Amino acid sequence: MTDSSSSAGTTLDRGVIIGDDGIARCRWVGTDLEYQRYHDEEWGHPLHGDLPLFEKLSLEAFQAGLSWITILRRRPGFRDAFDGFDPHRVAGYGAGDVDRLMGDERIIRNRAKVLATINNAQRALDLIAETPGALDELMWSFAPPARATQFVSMAEVPAITPESTALSTELRRRGFKFVGPTTMYALMQSSGMVDDHVQSCWRTH
Structure with missing residues (x-):
């Protein structure tokens, strides 16, 4: 997974970026709202079927x-x-x-x-x-x-x-x-x- 906007948002450390909602997410998310939703609700969640x-x-x-x-x-x-x-x-x-x-x-x-x-x-x-x-x-x-x-x-x-x-x-x-x-x-x-x-x-x- 690559950064969607590595310069956007506030960088907390090398790994995460702080969104406008104050939540620290993996840095590749950037500030794109759909990426944020995908990161929070899907990426890394076990998927079966x-x-x-x-x-x-x-x-x-x-x-x-x-x-x-x-x-x-x-x-x-x-x-x-x-x-x-x-x-x-x-x-x-x-x-x-x-x-x-x-x-x-x-x-x-x-x-x-x-x-x-x-x-x-x-x-x-x-x-x-x-x-x-x-x-x-x-x-x-x-x-x-x-x-x-x-x-x-x-x-x-x-x-x-x-x-x-x-x-x-x-x-x-x-x-x-x-x-x-x-x-x-x-x-x-x-x-x-x-x-x-x-x-x-x-x-x-």
């Missing part, structure tokens, strides 16, 4: 090369365009759906990522068609043990870990696309598989 994790996997793929706030602001449009990221529906998309999505200004219109999302829905169905919960179980099986202490600053937070590399390797082996180690670590952060809120952030208390 095949459908929520498929959505997370899909949105992280679209985020590759972009800022997360770009995806976050477009998430309602993504959800509508991709039928709530229901893998049973997305897996059945054809050429007409691809054309529809490429014409939808609410999403990131990247053909490779659109096709990857359809492919990944099909691969997710390979897992969950007969065993609901299998995608959740697979992804969470790569979550590392909880750290004894939190990082002091965002500079200490890694972009890739052995666990994210292993998850990436396994998903690629199963045919998933746009699931590189950096993307998978971002997914681990956002879905609470790891807790990277820094020590001075209110979420650590």
Whole structure:
């Protein structure tokens, strides 16, 4: 996760920034209100379920090369365009759906990522068609043990870990696309598989 506005707000220490509401949050949040809400209510919270994790996997793929706030602001449009990221529906998309999505200004219109999302829905169905919960179980099986202490600053937070590399390797082996180690670590952060809120952030208390 990168700063949305590293110069905005009041810096308390290397790790956090004080918002207008007086709350200390991880410094990448800046002063963007939607980022603040996302940080407080979602980032680092354990997320379970095949459908929520498929959505997370899909949105992280679209985020590759972009800022997360770009995806976050477009998430309602993504959800509508991709039928709530229901893998049973997305897996059945054809050429007409691809054309529809490429014409939808609410999403990131990247053909490779659109096709990857359809492919990944099909691969997710390979897992969950007969065993609901299998995608959740697979992804969470790569979550590392909880750290004894939190990082002091965002500079200490890694972009890739052995666990994210292993998850990436396994998903690629199963045919998933746009699931590189950096993307998978971002997914681990956002879905609470790891807790990277820094020590001075209110979420650590």
